[in-house]
Amino acid sequence: MxxxxxxxxxxxxxxxxxxxxxxxxxxxxxxxxxxxxxxxxxxxxxxxxxxxxxxxxxxxxxxxxxxxxxxxxxxxxxxxxxxxxxxxxxxxxxxxxxxxxxxxxxxxxxxxxxxxxxxxxxxxxxxxxxxxxxxxxxxxxxxxxxxxxxxxxxxxxxxxxxxxxxxxxxxxxxxxxxxxxxxxxxxxxxxxxxxxxxxxxxxxxxxxxxxxxxxxxxxxxxxxxxxxxxxxxxxxxxxxxxxxxxxxxxxxxxxxxxxxxxxxxxxxxKFLMVDGGKMAKSLGNVYTLDDIAARGFSPLDLRFFILRSHYRGSLNFTWEALAGAAEARKSLCDFKGRLAAEFNRIIGYDPNQWSPVVAATREAFQVAINDDLNASAALASVFELRNRYLRGQLEPSEFRWAEVFLAEVDDLFTFLEAGHSGPDFTSDQVERLLQERALARQQKDFKKSDAIRAQLASAGIVIEDSSSGTRWHRGGI
RNA sequence: GCCGGCAUAGCCAAGUGGUAAGGCAAGGGAUUGCAAAUCCUUCAUCCCCAGUUCAAAUCUGGGUGCCGGCUCCA
Missing domain, CATH: 3.40.50.620 (HUPs)
Structure with a gap:
């Protein structure tokens, strides 16, 4: 360490x-x-x-x-x-x-x-x-x-x-x-x-x-x-x-x-600023969790927004900035969901041997967080790992390690809970709905196919169409 | 008046001497029935001035602005 x-x-x-x-x-x-x-x-x-x-x-x-x-x-x-x-x-x-x-x-x-x-x-x-x-x-x-x-x-x-x-x-x-x-x-x-x-x-x-x-x-x-x-x-x-x-x-x-x-x-x-200035009742910018929720944000969005910045640096709260943090959090939840959906592709995983790539990322994360809680720098390494994965620069043997690392990160930050408003679907149910949607798409019934996509989205399921078929994973918000 | 701190792109934010992380937003392209998904790609010389140095966002001095404290306040 x-x-x-x-x-x-x-x-x-x-x-x-x-x-x-x-x-x-x-x-x-x-x-x-x-x-x-x-x-x-x-x-x-x-x-x-x-x-x-x-x-x-x-x-x-x-x-x-x-x-x-x-x-x-x-x-x-x-x-x-x-x-x-x-x-x-x-x-x-x-x-x-x-x-x-x-x-x-x-x-x-x-x-x-x-x-x-x-x-x-x-x-x-x-x-x-x-x-x-x-x-x-x-x-x-x-x-x-x-x-x-x-x-x-x-x-x-x-x-x-x-x-x-x-x-x-x-x-x-x-x-x-x-x-x-x-x-x-x-x-x-x-x-x-x-x-x-x-x-x-x-x-x-x-x-x-x-x-x-x-x-x-x-x-x-x-x-x-x-x-x-x-x-x-x-x-x-x-x-x-x-x-x-x-x-x-x-x-x-x-x-x-x-x-x-x-x-x-x-x-x-350091004090949190709001809209570049001080927070004051007279300015009407003293926000509580209720105000956060009223704007459609999760408490975890606020948690992520605050924790990703350095505690001694000035932090400026604006709704735009919170929205940016919410998007960023969402992309990491998505990353977690994608890794989880890879379970059947994982090959060559060695539980005794850290993936060098993930280990290096983890090292960078720990150096930063141990240096006076430099969360911004620490989280940057998590985003870099995500980018690497999405670009296909991570081997299937390393997916499991990426998940282990993400779990460690979340043990500190706790923001990877996706959450969704809709029903919970089992994997079988999702597959069935996707078959239905595939049929609808064949028949050019896009109204129906989009309805199914929306239904799945409300359940936190993200789907991607490609020439080689449709893939899906959980992790949407 | 006195004591602290901060100033980096449209927004948020790392970086404390070696030539600007990361995220969000935005533009262009790919893919797509469409796309909210994904990929490729574009986007800053770091508040101002003067110094030190081969080299400064990073050090020094002087400004300017903002935040906190000298009253309860995270």
């Missing part, structure tokens, strides 16, 4: 991957805040996490994957007048915030299933981990990393000199009050809330820290990752917007509380 390398935001460079514990990888993904339906932008981060996990697993690592669900609201500003988005949305919908998070979480999991994302091992919810968060806040107070003002607790940035090592922001360069009112309670503008108290809050807890309390935005990830993955773990991922302040603050909290390194490798996905 080629070397596995990843870009580490912390090091600002691509570096070789080595797990803390041989053979095992523990990783944490910043998941959704469950107050609104996830959209295509969110999916990019989640699909990236899925691909990362699969690449690690295919290399034989035993992966423990954790993705949090933020189901508690955070005030928008540190100054107490801020509005809680989760509670605001709940009010808008006239439902209880608990009911809101339950519904959105359900939708989130349904979306993940549709996108064929492998379930993480744990999906911890913030509201289920109040004691863990309180314990960590108390620890930070004990260690002098935090201070209390009434029932509010703030992290003292001056007690963590490495603050800024992830984002490159230096405390002295942060413009206090640039976009947010200065909170007079804080000793330093860069200090951030660990725990807040507000009687007006709906989701609130009475704890050792005081009454009517609720967690600061960052503490849940520190507390929950520690619970499920330990004080130091391998990989932490999220969208690029999480680098600062969220992940920077997590590092400060976790390392401040334990005195140990928090995470070895930080990976961040």
């Amino acid at each position: 080629p070397d596995l390398r990843f870009y580490n935001t912390l090091a600002r460079q691509v570096e070789p991957f080595a797990p803390l514990e041989p053979g095992k990888v523990r990783m944490y993904h910043c998941g959704p805040t469950v107050y609104q339906r996830p959209h295509v932008g969110n999916y990019r981060a989640f699909l990236f996490a899925d691909l990362l996990r699969r690449v690690l697993e295919q290399r034989g690592f035993q992966v423990t994957q954790v993705m949090n669900l933020t189901d508690v609201g955070h005030i928008q500003g540190d100054a107490d007048a801020g509005e809680d988005k989760l509670e605001a949305e709940a009010r808008k919908r006239r439902i209880d915030p608990w009911e809101l998070t339950r519904r959105v979480a359900e939708q989130f999991f349904a979306d993940l299933r549709a996108l064929q994302v492998r379930p993480a091992h744990h999906y911890p919810r913030a509201t289920d981990h109040i004691p863990e968060m309180v314990a960590m806040v108390e620890k930070l107070l004990q260690r002098g990393c935090a201070y209390q003002v009434g029932h509010n607790v703030y992290f003292d940035v001056s007690r963590f000199p490495e603050y800024g090592k992830l984002s490159g922001n230096r405390v002295q360069d942060l413009e206090a009050g640039a976009r947010l009112e200065i909170n007079p309670e804080k000793r330093h503008p860069a200090d951030f809330a660990l725990w807040k108290s507000d009687p007006a809050h709906i989701m609130k807890w009475a704890t050792a820290l005081g009454p009517n309390g609720f967690p600061g935005w960052h503490i849940e990830c520190s507390a929950m990752s520690r619970k499920y993955l330990g004080e130091t773990f391998d990989i932490h991922t999220g969208g690029e917007d999480n680098v600062f302040p969220h992940h920077e603050c997590e590092i400060a909290q976790s390392e401040g509380a334990t005195g140990k390194p928090f995470v070895k490798l930080w990976m961040h996905t």
Whole structure:
């Protein structure tokens, strides 16, 4: 296997991957805040996490994957007048915030299933981990990393000199009050809330820290990752917007509380653009899986569109681009179907000896995917194999190997599921229909022959007429 | 103002010093009753300017534009 390398935001460079514990990888993904339906932008981060996990697993690592669900609201500003988005949305919908998070979480999991994302091992919810968060806040107070003002607790940035090592922001360069009112309670503008108290809050807890309390935005990830993955773990991922302040603050909290390194490798996905610009509700371009379906696309089309690009590169979502991805996916499904239909032509297959051509393709694929998940380059090798096959440059003895390779590719990407709306036909039924069609064609009854072709097409069966007769295979969409 | 990142054909997107992968779309031809299938074929000097180098899309400097962060956000 080629070397596995990843870009580490912390090091600002691509570096070789080595797990803390041989053979095992523990990783944490910043998941959704469950107050609104996830959209295509969110999916990019989640699909990236899925691909990362699969690449690690295919290399034989035993992966423990954790993705949090933020189901508690955070005030928008540190100054107490801020509005809680989760509670605001709940009010808008006239439902209880608990009911809101339950519904959105359900939708989130349904979306993940549709996108064929492998379930993480744990999906911890913030509201289920109040004691863990309180314990960590108390620890930070004990260690002098935090201070209390009434029932509010703030992290003292001056007690963590490495603050800024992830984002490159230096405390002295942060413009206090640039976009947010200065909170007079804080000793330093860069200090951030660990725990807040507000009687007006709906989701609130009475704890050792005081009454009517609720967690600061960052503490849940520190507390929950520690619970499920330990004080130091391998990989932490999220969208690029999480680098600062969220992940920077997590590092400060976790390392401040334990005195140990928090995470070895930080990976961040770049924001998805829509129509060349940012995605925003006001622009009406915040798309969900429902919008994708309404345009006649499969969730797997979106999956392929997102995963075929590099996670750190900008990706521009347009309907035209999605259509292009859907066509490309279709052609690979077709390739798979054609290979499957070759079963009776395969001769000279040696299960112990890789076909050199397919082995070389596989090597190119693996080199690319192991190099910081270069999916575009990896998938190019799959298309090249397809072209080779269609040009007759692949021997029948190699077909089986091509199928093995495609299965490996699909184990990582999962987009080769053709799917069709029509009925399932057995091979015998297909043959019978093709005989009927051949007769109709002889009699120049093209209306009937085209009807049969359409019938087969709806069942995902592609037919090709040639001077030497009609061939068919499954794999159409 | 400060901190990151990106800029490759109509569209999507690889490539980080040696002369532009791959996909989609489009044009021409073949095949076909027709074709949505398939084959052959055509289609970029890499945002701009200036440097370094025998050689730059790839390095340096300066612009311009876009994205993210300094507020919740994947």
